[in-house]
Amino acid sequence: MIKIYAPASIGNINVGFDILGASISPIDQSLLGDCVTISHSKEFFLKTTGDFAHELPKDITNNIVWQCWLSFCKKINQKVPVSIILEKNMPIGSGLGSSACSIVATLVALNKLFNNPINQNDLLILMGSLEGVISGTVHYDNVAPCYLGGIQLIINQKKIISQSIPNCNDWFWVITWPGININTAESRSLLPNQYPKETCINHGRYVASFIHASHTMQYNLAANLMKDLIAEPYRSSLIPNFKKIKKEIIQQGSLVCGISGSGPSIFAICSDIDTAKKIEQKIIHNHIIQKNGFVKICKINNIGAQTIG
Template sequence: MIKIYAPASIGNIGVGFDILGAAIKPINGDLLGDCITIKLSEEFQLFNKGIFSNQLPVNNEQNIVWKCWSKFCNVIKKNIPVSIILEKNLPIGSGLGSSACSVVATLVAINEACNNPLNSKDLLLLMGEVEGEISGSIHYDNVAPSYFGGLQLILEDTDIISQKIPNFKNWLWIVAWPGIKLSTAEARKILPKKYTRDICVKNSRCLASFIHASYTEQSNLAARSMKEFIAEPYRSKLLPNFFKNKEKIKKLGAISCGISGSGPTIFAISEDIEIAKKISLWLERNYLQNNTGFVYICYIDAKGVRKIG
């Protein structure tokens, strides 16, 4: 029996729409992500558990885990019967890479149970394919960090899909999920099909500045470069009082604040634990919409997917 954990992730990191993503881990030691327990069996079996298992489809063939297993068997051209337990610890449609967590953990677990017939690149391509079917387009800014860990830059290269870039170890990432669902596919539909040259140049300049600052250890420049021109102006309408909340969070001392993935989770960054705690408390009191919502102070998770237990 094998148990695999895949961490939550922040897609886009504001400045890098479909280009940047970071795996995260709460500083309190909680596992913020999904777990897959797998063993070989006489037939395919799937059991769901975990805090958010009630959000999963009743029909197994609509479950991401089944889709991963089916595609994996097609790729290796062999039907491998397995028994799988999905521990769903991330809410669906949260903007924290919930589907990516399930996809990454499942494919890594199945691959290991079958003595690793697929290499890491083949697995990542398969992860992107499954994730793309769920969200409406193939993008790796959640699956890549959840798989490899760290802060990942998605490349336009046929041989190398993604590479880890430096991150600031003293940055504390505060993530707040308000307790409501937002479909990634719907959040992508709200975006315009075309952008002006000015917007493209501005976004490219900020992204380049962020990458440069990351490699040259300029924390302040990196934070100032985290401006968003592609998605935030449009997706902000789907989030409760986004700009008002962003202004308040920055007044509390955050060096940056933005939408995590397609939302409704938002993230803030601080270099001071006391400021991070203040922001966390304010978000708990003012951003959460119900009792299922949560706030975590996190570091970047350098490990990514891993065997536990």
């Protein structure tokens, strides 16, 4: 029996639409992500547990875990019966890589159970294609950091899908999920098909400069460059009081504030724990929408998916 934990992630991190993603874990050691327990069996079996299991499709064939198993069997050209328990600890449509957590945990567990018949690169490609089933397009900015850890730059050239870039270990990432859900495909549909030339030039400048600042460890500069010209202007309307919340978070001392992935989760980057805690309390008392919403102070998870238990 094998148990794999796949951590939550922040797609885009403002400046890198579809090409940057960060793996995160709470500093309180809680598991913000999904877990998959797998063992050999005489026939395929899937059980779902966890706080958000009720959000999953009732029909097993619509569950992404079942689709992961089918894709894995096709890839190795063998139908392998297994028993899987999915602990769905991530809210669906949260903007924190919920589907990526399930996909990564399942495929890593399957691959490990059968002695790694699929190499890392091909497994990541398979993860991206399955993520495309959920979002409508193949993209790696959640599955890559969830699988590999750290901040991943999506290269997607030949056999190089992604590579990690340096990140500031001193940063604290305050993650807020307000308790509502946004469909990724619908959120993507809000974006325009064309952008003004000036927007494209500035976006390219910000993302290139962010990568440079990260590699040269100019982290204050990197933070200043984390501007979202592509998605936030169009997606912010989906998040109740987003502009007000962002203004308050910046006033509290955050270096950066933005939309996590497709939303509705929001992230803020702080240079010290006291500021992070101050922002955490501000959000808890003023801005959580539903009772099941949460705020977590996190650090970058540099490990990615891992065996636990």
